[in-house]
Amino acid sequence: MSEIKGKVVVITGASSGIGEATAKLLASHGAHIVIGARRVDRLETLASLIESEGGSVIYQPLDVTKIDQMQQIIRLAQSRFGRVDVIVNNAGVMPLSPLEAL
Numbered sequence: 001m002s003e004i005k006g007k008v009v010v011i012t013g014a015s016s017g018i019g020e021a022t023a024k025l026l027a028s029h030g031a032h033i034v035i036g037a038r039r040v041d042r043l044e045t046l047a048s049l050i051e052s053e054g055g056s057v058i059y060q061p062l063d064v065t066k067i068d069q070m071q072q073i074i075r076l077a078q079s080r081f082g083r084v085d086v087i088v089n090n091a092g093v094m095p096l097s098p099l100e101a102l
Ligand SMILES: NC(=O)c1ccc[n+]([C@@H]2O[C@H](COP(=O)([O-])OP(=O)(O)OC[C@H]3O[C@@H](n4cnc5c(N)ncnc54)[C@H](OP(=O)(O)O)[C@@H]3O)[C@@H](O)[C@H]2O)c1
Pocket: 012, 013, 014, 015, 016, 017, 018, 019, 036, 037, 038, 039, 040, 062, 063, 064, 065, 090, 091, 092, 093, 094
């Protein structure tokens, strides 16, 4: 994964699950990580963890249903790291229910 080093990666829905795991993995390989989600306390904890391991990260409260917040996180990435290389559009929900409830 040497090609990951230095890339600027925006990850939506990074407060848990796949987004959180992706942020940790890419940061550990030297990417600059820009994370967003609604649960800011979890973003703060994740950012602290990544920084404590020497990673490069910034976070912003983000609700992906609000276009101004999406534009804002892209601007944040550009102003902090100069550009955006990758956007991981991960935010979302996957409702689960018993089969009999369809
Ligand atoms: N896990 C699977 O097996 C699986 C399979 C197929 C597809 N997926 C998809 O993969 C993605 C991640 O799944 P996961 O299992 O990691 O779920 P998860 O742990 O529930 O994570 C979902 C993430 O999306 C964020 N999110 C939800 N609505 C948001 C919104 N309006 N604005 C910003 N962030 C929002 C949540 O953060 P906040 O609540 O803090 O905003 C959370 O960080 C989802 O889109 C899911 O549909 C998952």
